[in-house]
Amino acid sequence: MAPSMPSLMRVLCALGSVLLLFATLVSADAVLDLQTKGKPALLAQLAKSTTCTKDKIMVRKEWGDMSKPDRKAYIKSVLCLMNAPSKLPAGKFPGAKSRYEDFLVTHMQQTLSIHSTGNFLSWHRYFTWSYEQALRNECGYNGTQPYWDWGRWAADPESSPIFDGSDTSMSGNGKKITHAATFISPAQNGGGCVETGPFANMTVRLGPVSPMADPAPPKNPQADGFGLNARCLRRDLGPYLTKNYATTAIIASLITSYKNVGDFQTVMQGGSGVHSAAHFTIGSDPGGDFYTSPGDPAFYLLHAQIDRVWTIWQMQDLPNRMQVMSGGTQMYGGGATQKLTDSCDISNVASKVWQLKDLMSTVDGPFCYVYDSL
Template identity: 50%
Template sequence: MVGFSKALAASLALFSGATAFPFSASKRQTLAIDDISKQAYANALKVLNGSISDGLTRKTECNPNTVAIRKEYGDLTTDERKEYIRAVKCILGKPSQLPAGKYPGAKSRYDDFVVVHMNMTPSVHSTANFMHWHRYYIWAYETALRTECDYKGYQPYWNWAKYTNFPSSPIFDGSETSMGGNGEAVSHKSGMPGTPAGPGGGCVKTGPFANLTIHLGPLMPTMDPALNIPKNPRTDGFGDNPRCLRRDVNNYYITNWMKPTDLAAQITGTTTIGKFQDTLQNGFSTSQALHSSGHFSIWGDPGGDVYVSPAEPVFWLHHGQLDRHWWMWANYQADQIKTRVSMYEGGTNWMNPNSARGKATDPQWLDVVTPPGTAGTQSNQLFSTTSGPFCYLYQ
């Protein structure tokens, strides 16, 4: 594990939206984000039916008639939301499959996914495989819900630009079909300089995930120290540290940095995967990063911790959208698909700017959460949502 001070500095840089490089407004296109999404979907179907080639091979059983469709959480029916919630609670209730005693804080099968992310964080953030590994990771979680908890649906996502009042959205309204409510309103300051505190900050007491106990971390906390969130008994964050799920769901980031025009500008303003990934994680000269803005729109403990954030159940909706955002970027221009889906740029360790460059043949690892038959899947098998082990699109 990297040293604490060095890791904290890097963590805050990654999750703070620090400027990566200047972005010229003159290069922005006027295409709306909804149009980008529709074009990406239409083009992806054309790839599946063979009328457009992306240069990749795919299984014959993945075709327009069999492809899975991932939907926005608010677009799910009441029954579909309840079924997703049931499946998440199911995996929260299953025992860990990690070696006994090695990770004392891993109490559940769900915690297995958190441990994997904690271990992999330095190699899968601000690296060549940021988008690719997380696509694999989200799919592995979806696969576990389906195979281990009999979930019949697919992983929903949170459309960053959809809700103007995030705390009252279907995701956080505290109803029986939500992902739980906001944290209780408590007096606190923001954990990030220059950013206002949100309306929550306390423990989640409403909705399906009320009173959820978090065991792992914190490792890189970003909440107000005055809240006295207990430290983990181990410096690596893997000790058992039972505490409540906290949230500080707010509108600051979605109002200022995650508007439909912001999403469209990030997609149309980048032409290489390197700049696309960099600006997603570090922002443009005039805007915050979409990736960190999404995490900090939820914030809390563990939601604002770059290592332990998957312990927040809405992590998967946020990163589903991150994957969708990449999918739109790669597919919305028919004449660019073949080039864009196979782009791969960056280093292999976010703590070391001089780390070895990533190769498209690099294997990706998920330890005990690996879906059967996919261990060590190469990055070039993760380029498209309809090639390699995948067969899904976003609606």
């Protein structure tokens, strides 16, 4: 029997409510909406590129959107890099025993000229991409560098697929121990050695240089932090920083509120910016050390998200935001003014030296990748 008109109206109203709810959920990620909005501009830039084409483009994904086999493939390649011998001159950096640690040495050497500087964004873009290339070319990885969307898991990063301690995670929190707060955040839910997941047995050998962890890690035998100083990987994960400083709404506001790159990157890197919030959500040792943070393998997911946020910011006005930078060549505006013709030299881990102007677009220069979809 056909439904009466009132019954049909109730069904249609209910269906409309469901569709409205679905539409709300679909568009709940304001950062993803901004990425979608900017995609035509990126496609227009891709069409002009002389080095990147649609058939070569690579797509980076959020860890939670990767299949478990793809996560395992990434983890396997990271472990491969950790087990491969260092290519640095023998004896020059006693704590660098692996190819993985070659990247850490590079970051330690240049820390004071790649943070709060004009090249912060472009340098880390090239560094993260070079790491991705090492995983692919030296360890047989066929995928791309994943990212950690802080806002997506802001309420409880420990339960996210990135840090849940499963065999498809980047390992879990450190063992819960009694420890003190840092000046960045209260003591969180770990503080001790990481005992779960693929990196549970990881040995940290370089640093510390500028530690921010309690209890403090043992001092390095060399003042520069390059001596051999074997210890466990520690983390102090918790929601305090992500809930307060790295939600999706905060990330979206960062992208939409600042029209010039100087303001954008200053707020991003500030003490309560998303960059600091993400780093100290991992925290402890070596993740809470300004110099040695790439010693934690989650660093590269964090910085892929930094790169994604910058990319989305650029895409909102790409013609006017691609070839722009602001800042000096030393921390906090010191040194000479950074120029687009300055070099990015990370020759410990990447043989080619590029000018910064060549590193400003993800579809030009050495790069040929996008985030989430083409």
